[in-house]
Amino acid sequence: MAKHKHLTLENRITIANLLDKNYSFKGIGTELGKDCTTISKEIRNHIIFKKTGAYGRPYNACLHRLSCDVRMLCSPCSSGRKSSFCKFCKSCNSKCPDFEQEFCIRLTKPPYVCNGCEKLKSCTLEKHFYHATAAYTEYKDVLSEARSGISLTEDEVKHLDALVSPLIMRGQSLNHICANNMDSIMVSESTLYRLVDYNLFSVGNIDLPRKVRYKPRKHKKNFKVDKRCRIGRTFEDYQRFMEEHPHLPVTQMDSVEGRKGGKVLLTIHFVKSELMLAFIRDSNDSQSVIDVVDQLYFKLGTDVFTTLIPILLGDNGSEFSNPTALEFDNDKKRRTHVFYCDPSSPHQKGSAERNHEFIRLFIPKGKSMDAFMQEDISLMMNHINSYSRESLGNKTPYEVFAFLYGDDILKRLGCTMIPANEVNLKPSIFGKKRGSQYGSNISEGTEIYLSVGN
Numbered sequence: 001m002a003k004h005k006h007l008t009l010e011n012r013i014t015i016a017n018l019l020d021k022n023y024s025f026k027g028i029g030t031e032l033g034k035d036c037t038t039i040s041k042e043i044r045n046h047i048i049f050k051k052t053g054a055y056g057r058p059y060n061a062c063l064h065r066l067s068c069d070v071r072m073l074c075s076p077c078s079s080g081r082k083s084s085f086c087k088f089c090k091s092c093n094s095k096c097p098d099f100e101q102e103f104c105i106r107l108t109k110p111p112y113v114c115n116g117c118e119k120l121k122s123c124t125l126e127k128h129f130y131h132a133t134a135a136y137t138e139y140k141d142v143l144s145e146a147r148s149g150i151s152l153t154e155d156e157v158k159h160l161d162a163l164v165s166p167l168i169m170r171g172q173s174l175n176h177i178c179a180n181n182m183d184s185i186m187v188s189e190s191t192l193y194r195l196v197d198y199n200l201f202s203v204g205n206i207d208l209p210r211k212v213r214y215k216p217r218k219h220k221k222n223f224k225v226d227k228r229c230r231i232g233r234t235f236e237d238y239q240r241f242m243e244e245h246p247h248l249p250v251t252q253m254d255s256v257e258g259r260k261g262g263k264v265l266l267t268i269h270f271v272k273s274e275l276m277l278a279f280i281r282d283s284n285d286s287q288s289v290i291d292v293v294d295q296l297y298f299k300l301g302t303d304v305f306t307t308l309i310p311i312l313l314g315d316n317g318s319e320f321s322n323p324t325a326l327e328f329d330n331d332k333k334r335r336t337h338v339f340y341c342d343p344s345s346p347h348q349k350g351s352a353e354r355n356h357e358f359i360r361l362f363i364p365k366g367k368s369m370d371a372f373m374q375e376d377i378s379l380m381m382n383h384i385n386s387y388s389r390e391s392l393g394n395k396t397p398y399e400v401f402a403f404l405y406g407d408d409i410l411k412r413l414g415c416t417m418i419p420a421n422e423v424n425l426k427p428s429i430f431g432k433k434r435g436s437q438y439g440s441n442i443s444e445g446t447e448i449y450l451s452v453g454n
Contacts, residue, residue: 007034007042007139012132015039019115019130044112046135049366053124058090060124063100070096100428103364152187153229154286154322157200160185164192165202173209229323230316230340235348238313238339245310252352253314255284256359258369265359265369265377266292266319269352270308273404274389275397276355277413278381280374286322293326297335299412305335308405312338313349358384361425376430378414383429386418 007015011032018028025036025043032039053059062068065087073086073095086092093099104125106117114120114127152160163184167177174196178189185192195201196208242248249272256265256278264284268277281288293312297305314320323338341348362380363369385397392400398417402410 007032007038009132009136012042012135015042016115016130016132019043019111019113022116025110040110042135043130044365046130046138047113047365048129048131048134050127050129052127053090054122057088057124058092059126060087060092061101061103061126062087062093062096063102064098065092065102065124070098107364108361152195155324157195160187160192160195161201168196168203168207171209229321233323233339235340235342235345238311241311241337241339248310249308250311250313251309252349253289253312253320254349254352254356255317255319256356256363257284258363258365258367263369263372267352267356267359268292268296268309269349269355270397270401271351273397273401274351274355274392275385275401275415276352276381278359278377280369280372280377284317284319286319286325289319290322290325294329297329300409302329302333302335304409304412308409309336312336313341314338315341315346315349316343355384358387358425362427362429372430379429382416383418383423383425385415386420386423387425388420 011034014032015028018031023031025039028034028039029036051059051061068085068087070086074089074091086096093101102125104114104123107113107128111130112128113130114123115130117123120127163181164174164177167181168174174189174192178185178192196203196205242250249270252269252271254267254269256267258264264281266279266281266289268279270276279292281292296309300308312326320326320338320340326338327334327336329335346353359380363372385401388394388396396417398410398415401415
């Protein structure tokens, strides 16, 4: 079995062809000499979402589409056949107040895509595909992005900004600044040009004496994480720390994305009780993570926070690239210890990853979160935390957390217990109005609330 080898375009073409023949992941892995988990990750990481209809019928993902008899919903009617039902109109889902989205059960389990589905030609629901060429292109883009960019922390950028920007505003060139302040700047002139071009400084290209005279070159802008922040905080360091402090509870943190570039969730998962908190953020940067931790610290108080969250285990995402700001409060007092999983090793925080499957029941991968407010996310997490788990002896995360730490902390967090028979793990809990806004872009910012309750 080939290990540590990247999939080629030919491998991906083979995967697509075998998916069309309804091969299992294990069968595809056998054909390629790869582990079945490699095939699973490849397909799930490169899914293409399409809202297409069937032959003679437009896209329609409404739960009631087969029995619906509504006519003339639009005024004037946007359908070419004005006497037809609204369910045959391409604008039906966006205009109907009773719209409830239906998700195909095939897409919630292997193979996670519509390749090889016998109902493909008659299905009007949203479709998920795996295409070899698109997957290979996306892989090459990610590979190139991972090897480019500027390796600086946010604190280092702020330090450079405070030193360089005032000198630029005096009319000095970057060459002059570097020549006379090299011991303080410690980066090259070209790096400073890129920082200005990436809008990471208070000044812009317009403030540079000669920069605006040149035609800008086309290139990708990427702010790469400084890997030095992981020194002493690797997964191996985490394991050693846990051997020395086996009594400490572990809290895992992660990000859950919807649409690339849109709003994103920060999840904080208490492993022992399986209770998870989620916070909506406008962007996936480290400052928004720091803000959430700071507000939790303020809300819970020093003693409760250090008891409840003595360890934070995250992945290698750039949003967790400032561990010092997470570990210490404004008075430089330690409040937690931050550690990182190994690259491409989500199993090392598998408890949080499994719990994310509940979130995907409400917000599928690729769906925009821009329409959601914190109240929606809080309501979703209340239902998830009130769902009984076999791993907890058929108790709910809410009940186990209350047993371990008391109801008072749950009240501080704003958590609310949903009665067992009222637990709903479907997007319908958001209401018809919110459901009709899936995928929309809302430009207004959303304040991060500490409340995880409704």
